[in-house]
Amino acid sequence: MNTSVANTVETDVVIVGGGPAGLMLAIELGCRDVRCLVLEEDVDPPDFPKANATSARTMEHYRRRGFSADVRALGLPPDYPQDLVYCTRLAHAELSRFRVPSRAQAASREAFGDYGAAAWPTPELPHRAQQMFIEPILRREAAKYPSVDLRFGARAVRVADHGDGVEVDAVQPDGGAPWRVAASYVVGCDGPRSMVRKTLGIQYAGQGGEKRDFFGGQMLSIYFRSSDLYDVLGKERAWQYWAVNASQRGLLIAIDGVDTFLLAVQLKDGQQPGDIDARATALAVVGAPHDFRLIGRMPWVAGYTLVAERLAAGRGFLAGDAAHLFTPTGGMGYNTSIDDAVNLGWKLAAVLNDGAPPALLDSYDLERRPMAVRNTTFARRMADSIGNVPISASLEAQGAPGDAARAELGCALAAHVVTEINIPGLQLGVRYLDSPIVAREPGAAPPDDPNHYIAGGWPGSRAPHAMVDGVPLFDRFGRDFTLLSFDGADATAWQASARRLGIALDVLRVDDPEVRALYGAPAVLIRPDHHIAWRGEAGADAAAVLAVATGGARPD
Structure with a gap:
């Protein structure tokens, strides 16, 4: 291709992708006065819900950099319970509930819900807030450092590793001649279709496209507003509401604790996202009429357990979804990405600013890839657990057969949610033995x-x-x-x-x-x-x- 460029910008590290991984890496480099430039093609932070669980370990990393309190102030109201509840239909009786402290209780450590008071020895319990709320804080924090150059609206179109340095060409959304970034290292935080990963010649390894009754196939997220849904649900509030039945499963997530929600459903074989009537689907999941005003919808695919064959090659590195792709059970995708950035950030700074040998950077792949395999394996196991849970034909029947089926399913779901959500070992037990x-x-x-x-x-x-x-x-x-x-x-x-x-x-x-x-x-x-x-x-x-x-x- 034509590689002529309008101008060249020099830096130490060029980060392709300005989501959580790329921004956290910029923060880790910026606080150590390492020059870095972030290329992110989206001008604005996301406005559609995506990742919504921040682990205790990620909160500790935010605490290290001084903004964990700002993140904990986001999301649901201070006294809103962050519980998970399971029902046949969301307006019907509960089958099981796992109690999680509200953000105010987590901050004060005055209550621990079903976590248990002693299970999580950390100053920062897990938190629930949407990525679309957190990214503006990460952008703000990265912008504080003079050595960080944030280029929102710039899209990387070419990456080259010349052995003694790297080049990344970028274009602006309004077109024009490409411009070039010359740097010592490039880090691909550019998602599952990562151009950096492909340029480095690295493939994903693992399982892709696994089929399950839920969280195993084509999914659709429906973002909507409802003024009366909490009244219709008729139960103590929760962060997640799971509808488990034979005909229309769904996961409802409270976004602001007031009137906005995200509903995730799985398409049936042969269906396309455009075939789905969002209002009717929400009615089927809830099981009762309610106010429904669509904000947006987004298709995605569940069933991935993928980790790059290696996280580094030459002067290039991978982090975040470019390095690993999860099914969201366990909520560890975005959190694994933050751990990647923190691990790589101090090592790049030590090599670039402190004279550490480049061999230090070899430890990034050796430390982080096993953790990515560990975490994606856990997520897959939890997806199998909830996605393939047996559902009796009598589940929604009246009388003794239905009562027995619901009690049996409730026990299975109670065992599942403890295993998926009460995970201090997974979050705090990260280790590089x-x-x-x-x-x-x-x-x-x-x-x-x-x-x-x-x-x-x-x-x-x-x-x-x-x-x-x-x-x-x-x-x-x-x-x-x-x-x-x-x-x-x-x-x-x-x-x-x-x-x-x-x-x-x-x-x-x-x-x-x-x-x-x-x-x-x-x-x-x-x-x-x-x-x-x-x-x-x-x-x-x-x-x-x-x-x-x-x-x-x-x-x-």
Whole structure:
């Protein structure tokens, strides 16, 4: 193709795609003064509901950067329960309910619903708010940093890796000659049809197009307004309402807790999105007449469990949907994307600004791809669980046969929702045990159980939450590396080694026997992403430990 361009802009990292992954990556780079340029073809944030569950781990990342309270203020009203409820039809009796604290209760930790008070040791419980509400905050935060150049309305049309640098050509929506970005690295955050992934020659691997009775095929999201739907439903309010029956299944999600909703339904074989009467479909799911004013509709496909064969090639990297594609059960797609960005951001900054060896960047694929496989596998299992749940022919019948069928289904749904939603192990148990930049220890690591989180200081794990003098320990960590010192030992050698290696290292002294026992060593090295790089005695070879944690020995 013709590669002549009107002008060239130079930067360190060009990010193709300005959704949650691309914006969070820009924030991680911007807070470390790394020059980056974001190309996002949409001028405005999305105005149609999409991702709607923010994990505890993602909220912790937002807390690290200082805006978790702003995100928690979004979505449903402060006292609105974030429950999940299951019915045959939404206006009929409940079959099962899983109680989730409101955002006010989550912020104050005054109630925990069916999560349980001890299961989620974190300063940030999960939160429910639409991506279309969160993206403006991510845009605002990224724009705060002088080193971040946000180009909304610009579409990437060509990517080239020349070995010693990359080029990305872009065009504006009004046409005109392409312009070029020259950078050291390119990161594709450009979705499932990623041009960056295709240019790098990387394919998805896994399962695609799986068929289920629900969440396995062509789906349609119906965004609508209703002034009386809560009255028609006739039950305590919830975040998600699931209609489970033999003829018209559906998932209704409360958007603002007032009068806007999203309804997801699956098309039958042979149907097209244009065949669906949105009003009649909503009536079939609800089971009673209600006010219905259509805002919009969007087709999509469920049934994907896909992860890129590798997340990096040459000077290119993949993050977000370009790297992995989920069926939305478990709500981990967008959250896995945020973890990608945080992991890659500090590593790019260390290489570009701090002199870390480029080998550090090899750890991105080695750490994040296994987590993507883990999370997509969980989502697939939950999609099978809810999508293929057996439905009796007597489910909506009157009398004893119907009562028995509904009771049986209610038990099955109660078991399912606990497994899908009460997942502290999946959200807080992210860990990089086989990483080349994480210290190895003898013995077996704690089990990785999605429904149970075991807090501890095993290297590679997320640093466990603890309160110290009434303040979350997380809040006292430095921006980059932190040495936790529990025995008051002299840290001069650590600080000197960090300076020689170009590493920003904070020393945090904590005099608390319980927290020391939790972390399991007198000294613990915490990475910029709040994962544990190493633990041991303060007198260890500081230079060697720090070198491993940042990609290996430096050239003399």
